[in-house]
Amino acid sequence: MTRNEIADVLSEIGTLLELQGENPFKVRAYQAGARAIEALGNDAFERLLAEGGLEGVRGIGTALSAKIAELHATGRLDFFERLKASIAPGLVEMLQIPGLGPKKIKVLHDKLGIASIAELERACTDGRVAALTGFGEKTQANLLAGIANRVAYGKRHLWWNAWALAEPIVAGLRALAGVLRAEAAGSLRRGMETVGDLDFIVAAASAEPVVDWFVSRPGVAAITARGETKASVRYESGLQADLRIVPEAQFVFALHHFTGSKDHNVQMRQRALARGLSLSEWGLAPAEGAETVKAKVQASHPVAVPESEEGLFALLDLQPIPPELREGLGEIEAAEQGAIPRLIELGDLRGAFHNHTTESDGASTLAEMAAAADALGWEYLGIADHSKSSYQARGLDEERLMRQIEEIRLSNASGRHRTRILTGVECDILPDGTLDLDDEILGRLDYVVASVHSSFAQDEATMTARIVRAIEHPMTTILGHVTGRLLQRREGYQVDLSRVIDAAASHGVVIELNASPYRVDMDWRHWRAAAERGVLCAINPDAHDTAGLAHIRAGINSARKGWLRREDVLNTLPLRDVMARLRRRRIAS
């Protein structure tokens, strides 16, 4: 069984134990174990197993180590099988209903014999749920609403769409009288490719007018909570948004806390405790004594009140950690050693390579795309329309591509745009791993982006060999959208990314970070290791119209999450250096 599959089993054991009413700390230990092996990486995981086991990895002790070894060797685990058999499978899916946790599910199961969402719905309709101790009419009505809307409510939202909704809210909050500071926190601020809900943190002298404004925004479909310091609303899209209002002295701590991630926060709190301090969204206080951090902070003035998150990290002897890195994946250890890199920024980019025009499936003409890149101040804009096998996208054959090269040459010569247009193509990688166009025409281009657009269902070995063969082709400059995933629409194809990354590293092929908000492919979770192996990244918007060029912002998020620096990204280079790098690949091959 693979590392990821084992992590899933541990996580599921945690859920099942929770439903059984097990000790919550035991539950957390299984979930922490799952995260620990996910964070380990494949190579370290396999090496440690070969060397005798994972005991000693933080979060994995004797019991988990033995279970992991059994799963790895045999693909099954008696303990897990027995646990699964003892719990009705419908109870797990009931956890999806908002307001239902393990305790209530256990009561519903024990008292009413409910073991599925369908049975729960009937019991609510009959009024049997409201009659239970600890439940009531309101709970019953909320459960029915939760069941009816569970698809819409449970869905995550593309970062791009969530950002478009959040930006004007932050601006509106900041413009309110009495608001001192306002930020969006949560996974949006961490730049995750999808966002579960929005979190807004506001420092204000008086909360009520802020809450009033927030719950009466256009597009609010329901107000799900409304207290003195907090409100929650649900938008028509199903996206939920939480607002928290705090005193100014608490703002930095609240912003850090609600930015997360959970793993990062747990590690930060453990670090505080190791220094005799207790950290919460309320502040930082001495750990001794039984009172809450809140009580201590409010009782003892003055306490440390940092102006910014940088100041908060400094209180724990840490270098500032950018929000994108706060995933509990080694950023605190790096910050301790002063090893947090200067991450790439939007302003570092000087152009991009993978964009379409009306010649294939784009909606803007070459001239329109050039003018838009000019307006962005880009030094270069690469055009890479589809090749002939992508028939549905009106892909170009050798002859049409030749004409496009000439058109681009004339456009550059005319001096109409400061932005230099580069000639490229998004060339299909055919099912056998060969490229879709003749070497002769490919050699006339500035570069070639090679991408898979067909036969997605090939097995992992076939797909991996196919892509590696394309990487080995001397004309290939950039490997396009490595897995082909479309977030929330389609899984990526099966491919061994570790082998693809190795092949790209040894052949000097650049790997694309496709910044289309639906793709964000290759995923940020692989970039740190890829860059360490010497792979260069190209952040490409894959724009199909002029507005699509802005999507490059979504790519910057993921590049930052992947610990990439300016020097790891090809399109931060000035034009002359880019041309030299593209030529070097040709000469080397």
Next chain:
DNA sequence: GCCGTTTTCGGCCCGACTGTTTTCAGTCG
């Protein structure tokens, strides 16, 4: 189930809101 300069037991991150209660449990983040 994990962990340890609080070390083999007894902790384990912390707080707000809702709905049910009449002082609090459960859920959520």
